[in-house]
Amino acid sequence: MEGHGASVFPSAEFVQEVTKDNFAEVLPTLRAAVAEADYVAIDGEFTGLFAGRATKGHSLDSLAARHAKVLKSAKSFCIIQYGVATFKLDPATGRYAVSAWAFYVFPRTGDGGSWDALQTMQAESINFLADNGFDFNKAFIGGIGYLTPEQEAIKAKRIASEGESREPIVLKPETLIKMNALIAAVRAWLDEAEQPATVAGEDSGAGDPGSSDKPLYSLSTAEALHYEYFDTLPASGFIRRLIHQEIEAAFGDDVATESLQVEGAPHWRKYVRITRSDAEAKAAAAAARAQAARDKLEAAIGFRHVLDAIRDAKVPLVGHNLTYDLAYTMAQFYGLRTESVAEYKAALRDTFGPIYDTKLIASKAPAVKPLVTSTALSELVAQLGDLAKQRASFGAGFDASPVRSGAGGAEFHDAGFDALVTGMAFALMTSMSASASVEDVTASSSSFDALAATVSPWRNKINVMRCAVPWLDLDGPFEPVPNNVFELAGLTASVRIKQLREAVAPHSIGGHKWLDDERVLVQLSPAEGHSLYDAVRHMYTVANAPFTHVAHVNLGEERATFTSIYTPAGAAEASRKRKRRDADANADEGAAKKQKGLCLVM
Template sequence: MVPSAVTRWPPRGSPATETGSSASEAGSAQKVGASKMATCAGDPFMMDLRELAATSDSGGSVPTAIDGKAAPAVDVTRHNFEVMLPIVRRYLEACDFFAFDCEMTGLFLEGQNHNYLDDMEERYARIARAAQSFVINQFGLSCFQRQEEPGPDGETQYLAATFNFYLFPRSARGPAYVASRRFMCDAESLSFLASQGFDFNRCIYDGVPFIPVKQRDEMLRQLDRDTNTVLGAGEGPRNHVELTKPEDQMFVQELVESVRDWLASGTTDPLDLPAVNGYLRLLTYQALARPEHFGGPPENGAPDWHPGFVVKKVNDERNCTRVRLVRCALVTEASALDAADREERRRAVMAAAGFAAVWEAIRECGRPGVGHNCLFDVAYSIAQFGEGQLPRTWDGFKHVTAHWFRGGLFDTKHICRQLPDLLGSETSLATMFSSLVPQDFGPTGSGERRGDERV
């Protein structure tokens, strides 16, 4: 049964609703048939208009009530992403289902178009190769909540919140290093986006960065390993390396002497040790964790003794890993510096991951997902926001899809095939849209129409 009334949120005119005019609007609330705008004052699904509008980076007046017209989606860029993220999470948690749609830089690799004689393994293999080559540059998301009160004519009403995320795979330096991404573009796909008013400058300059959730989690685990290595080197057989080679012994001796000289100088400037390979860096951590190298603690014990520095792992301008020593005199000061450093690096990783947080929220909400002819959308999204690499087989792909869409995945193109009396044999998105959505329902329409008599 097609829902018979939909309200798009936020209302038209809100500063947060910078018009997203690209084709990703196809993934918005307008995919669903509507006859009247829902009245939603006081509904817990809706946040205060001013609160939502304040998250936008554009100006304009803020309405205080539904004005009876459908609203454009909220555009999300890297400038308002941090503020919008908890709002998007809130809507995902409160919705009954969500719809999504992606825009990509291409669909088919050269010579890899679909063949009608393909079996699913062959077709999936082509899509998987494309998903690793092209990128998503916009992600449209609509969260729908069924309203308890029916409309004036007894029709079912849904409230919808729609967001357009501009995306761009950004490189990152420092503690959350992300290499520059190389991706392919298809001329026809870019021409189509341009014809729909897609803003390429905004995508490149303002797009939200993204890496897969799995890559982000591995970076966070590496952060934990780095912290444990710095704090625990030399404390057990797992980390301990016996210095049997003369060159290793000389390296440690020179290292300890340089640190002692730095401590004796009384300077407050940090000491950046030379960039070395991973093995010598382990020897460095091990030597720095040996109290006897730096004059303590005394034999009778001193629980508040500290060597006078804390150890940090940093990346220089060439992204070479270095060990930095920062002066501090107290154990409490050292703990505070360690915690601040760890939090700084964690925040850098989360910032580099960007849209991965939204994709994770989609999984965690456990709500049904809805798309139209969405195999490409799903494959690209799982590859670029979730897994990093797609499974080699169709069965494996179905398994990871179930992992990311815990509430199930519904493709309206396939649903249309089950409703031939409603839509006939044509199942394109344009036909669905014209059949189910009133002609006057849009950013400039009144949204007034009786329920579709054919349902």
């Protein structure tokens, strides 16, 4: 990785792809790497970003409004590839040992899988991924399933209840006759000293095994080959429960029963196998079933094991422009969908260790900001690779874990690769911030904690693009909050932003956001040599103002708050005149259309 320019990028071969087929094998390695890491970088690839035009960001969004938009998207879309990269610094050499993975993620349905989730896709996002070589087959076919903690608890409770005794079912007379016949056949089978007298034969497929016209087992001395077990015919879940109940009651510890799936048949087509047993063997079998159920639950938790490992280690978490990555992670894998910004912030603090957003650091850190012209991830890493000199070297092969075969070169928009270069960017920026100058990088022997301390002002601050508040502060109040945002109300449908700009001149309106036909938010900028107070006073004196009411807006609260300021002089009367004029114009237009229609009829 030594060198400059494009050579700063690692090969994508240093990212290991993980699907459900090799997840169990990779998980212990990842857990060990996370436990030893100084920090972990993440990235996600999504099935969509905007659940409609109304969810796109706006420069005058409050944090509450932006959170509501992102939350709506998080409820609609999902992460289908999750990148994780671990970084461990050797203070003696200044080299980082790096491991990176790209996990394909998709909810698995069926026995032991995820809930049957409704997933939405945005065409623009899917086309973007396709254009960048995303392998959808690996996501949809090989994607790793997952459970949220709530879903895990429901499954665990269900598993625990399977071992509990239930109220016995009273048999109907016709079912009792068949059950007695089955018990007699099992007793005869148990009495055979050397070979069985009866076994289950082929299922004729006629009718329900629980119905009065079909037995629960088949006698076939030609197939009397199994001394150790006695199989019933396939039956419904209710009939199988009756068989378990009655056979256990009749024979106690002498037999054991279990439901098995018919080979090659759907998962619901099962039969009961009765085996010779004793108390010790039954206890061992019960313990084995309980362990198998726990193993099945652990497998169903799936990809969330990766996030739980990061959570438990409380290792610093690094990402680039993390707003959507974190919101989707919390909604999809932890079931957090709170509309409260305060509750969301608390959940992030409770779930993860310190969080760093490399896009925010690149745009704010004094040692980095003057030297980069773009904070887009690919361009940022290229620039940092040129600027950080010695720290552009992470050691041969990054000391990386097993690699992905058949890949090469820089492959952005692969979640594993993006996580890898995001972690690189963080390492480079902390080194630059720790150095007296970029030309004299002397921080190679520093500990990671010392390096991280140099970017502590941006710890737990999440970059928020195109928003009135540029970041979400997980630890403190909503700062910085713009104080030059006002609501202009009482507008008529004919008023356009051009007229508002003319009304406030020589001062100016920057960003604006229509709330409805009669209200608009504006960002008021005073003319050179004037204060914001001057600009506000000017609005008060506007003759025939196109607005009747002005309110100062605080966008930094949990909900935007409005403070009434005044009604501009003469504005109310001017508004009434405009409304009368608009009404008269609409009436004249309607009459003209009606007259035209009459002419056409004639």
